[in-house]
Amino acid sequence: AMQYRLKNELEQRGQDSGQLHFHLFDAADEILPTHNAKVRDVFQRTLSERGVKLHLGSPVEKVSEGLLRTAAGETLQTDEVLWVTRAGGPGWLKDTGLALDDGLFLRVRDTLQVENDDNIFAAGDIANVTNHPREKAGVFAVRQGPPLADNLKRLALGKxxxxFQPQKTWLALISxxxxxxxxxxxxxxxxxxxxxxxKDWIDRRFMQKFSDLPPMDTGAALPDTAAAQNPEEASQAISAVAMRCGGCGAKVGSTVLSRALSELKPIERDDILIGLHAPDDAAVLRVPPGKAVVHTVDFFRAFIDDPYTFGxxxxxxxxxxxxxxxxxxQSATAVATIPYGIESKVEDVLYQMMSGAVEVLNEAGCALVGGHTGEGQELALGFAVNGLINPDEVMSKGGLQAGDVLILTKPIGTGTLFAAHAQLAAKGRWIDSALASMVQSNKKAADCLRSFGSKACTDVTGFGLLGHLVEMTRPSGVDAELDLSAIPILPGAEETAAAGILSSLQPANIRLRRGIRDQEKWVKHPRYPLIFDPQTAGGLLASVSADKAEDCVRELKALGYPHTAIIGRVLPQDESGPIEPITLRE
Incomplete structure (x- = not known):
């Protein structure tokens, strides 16, 4: 397939496809050894007709600077090498204590349960059924799906x-x-x-099951199952769905809380007099001489089903x-809501979520000093954070100065992407890119901006890029120009916005369009909806003097903010003209 595509590409560009030379090295003595002789003959003939030179019985020992060397000493100078290896189990399985075979695959019984742990099931390429060894092929993974689902249900119901016995022969369609x-x-x-x-019809039909998904049923009822395995857990399970108390009766039990928090290792600071290391009714902090306290709070419900990443x-x-x-x-106090459930599940979710949160807090040098955890219908987490600053070094929203340029350190688009994610309309790589941006700290970016003399800065969050820019222009007494084409956008965000998939906060944010001059001419611009898109853990929007801006952007990119861009400039307030502070351009 690669040879076919590359030759076509060269011919379409008017170049000689004969300059391509392909070699196939294989440690086996024959190609496709698990298939019958007639299949092998077809591929042997096809490779020969296409000029692909076969090197059978030639295990590759080393590739260095384009020079390939086999175990027999044969060498070949190459421009590109593709390694096509057999499957192997991931290395992290070695640390699990689970039963593994020589290939690092999980050993499972006919029930698909791991041999040394009945509560863990494995199917597909990660496992080998001990009594029925088979090749790694998609057909076996797919066929294991129904018995896997059935056995999970049976175990949950105490049955x-x-x-399950996999088929002995299977159909392979090889292009x-x-x-x-x-x-x-x-x-x-x-x-x-x-x-x-x-083959093409089968493949496309299968992949469409993962891309053309039906809308989620928001009113789905809970299944009539009971996961309890003893009377005590049965009582907990019943309580978990029965009437729940309010007030302090809605707190997570102290034993659950203690067990979950005991595994966390928040940093300790000298200016924390009383914190989690010696808990009391409240934390006690010391404010160093000459410092002022910065205090803020944020809280929201989960938008992904990974408690660790959400934390x-x-x-x-x-x-x-x-x-x-x-x-x-300096310090943070947590407020968490955990969905109702049996103690072991509540404890596990709390531990995963707070592990992720403490990891971030520790990296920031911020001590977790306490918090409150209660029951609720949905997972949610927030923090009240204290910071320390020299009063004359504050970067406020009101510090914009005419002539400065506007710098944005992260791409926007999380609102529309996660709205699409909730509707099963976002691609996995889009969500991965968004999460990678959302877990990146703004600390280094803020330090860099301050070192380049920035006096005005804000983080772009719920009100969207435009909303936060308007918040900066008003107290600064200036106008601003925003370059739509320069704004960094997360992969997929333009596509989901164009499809009309927008955050539930978008309508409220769009009311700020009255702050845009001649906004009617921009309504159909593909990036127009994104300037209202609410961000979660967004980047910093700051102003820097024009003579320092390019150097500042280069430094921010070197610090790990590759999408940093100059997205506009600060203008003097036009007191005699339109009252709208924001001008758009592209």
Whole structure:
């Protein structure tokens, strides 16, 4: 397939495709050794006709600076090497204590339960069924899905899981790369363009199950299952869905809280007199001479089903205001809501979430000194954060000066992306990019901006880029120009916004369009909706004098903020003209 594509690319550009030379090295003595001789003959002939030189029985020993060397001493100078290896279990499995085979795959019984832990199931490429070893092929993973789901339900209901025996033969449809394919099953073989069309139809239909998803059923009822395994847990499970108390009766139990927090290792600071290391009714902090206290609070419910990552994002978001002011984060107090459930589940969720949060707080030099945890219908987390700053070094929203340029340190688009994620309309790589941005701290960026003389800074969060810029222009008594084409955008955000998938806060934020001059001419611009998009753990929006701006951007990129961009400039307030403070351009 690679050869076919590259040759077509060269020919379309008017270049000689004959300059490409392909070699195939294989440690085995024959190609496709697990398939029948007729299949092997087809591929042997195809490779020969296409000029691919075969090196069978030639395990590659080393590749260095383009020079490939086999175990027999044969060498070949290459421009590009693709390693195509057999599957292997991930290395982290070695640390789990679970039963593994020589290939680092989990050893599972016929029920798909790991041999040394009945509560852990494994299917697909990560596992080998001890009694029925099979090749790593997608067909086996897919066929294990129904028995896996059935046995999980059976175990949850206290029933005995059923054995599953995989098929002994299977159909393989192997493409030759040029819209031609070979079918192989046992001793059977046939090939042709029609086989490729069949394979293409099967592959596309399968992948559509993961891309063309139905809308989520927001009113789905809880399944009628009971996961309890003893009378005490049965009582807890019933209590978890029965009437729940309010007031202090809605707190998470002290034993659950103690067990979860005992595993956390928040940093200790000399200016924390009483904190988690010696808990009391309240934390006691010391404010160093000459310092002022910066205090802020943030709180929101979970938007992903990974408590650890959610904890990291929530802590990072809460620290954002402190860093935007130019302050050092001193301490944080947590407020967490945990969904009703049996104690073991509540404890696990709390521990995962707070582990992520403490990791971020520790990296920021901020001590977790206490908090409150209660029950609720949805997972939520927030922090009240204290910071310390020299009063004359505050970067406030009111510090914009005409002639400065506007710098944004992170791309925007988290609101529309996670609205799409909730509707099963976002691609995985889009969400991965968004989360990578959301867990990145603003601390180094704030320090850098301050070192370049910035006097005005804010973190871009719920009110969106435009809303926070308007918040800066008003107290500063200035206007601002925003360059739509220069604004960094997260991958996928323009696509989801264009599809009309927007955050539930978007309508409120769009009311700020009255702050834009001639806003009617920009309504159809593809980036227009994104300047109202609410951000979670967004970047910093700051002003820097024009003569320092390029150097500041270069330094921010070197510090790990690769999407940093100059997105506009600060203008004198036009007192005789329009009252709208924001001008757009592209």
């Amino acid at each position: 005995t899981p059923k054995d 030759t790369g040029d819209k031609y394919a070979v079918a192989s099953r046992g001793d059977m073989q046939f090939d042709g363009a029609s086989v490729w069309r069949w 990291r994002v929530a802590a990072n978001h809460s620290l954002g205001d402190v860093f935007a002011m130019g302050a050092e984060a």
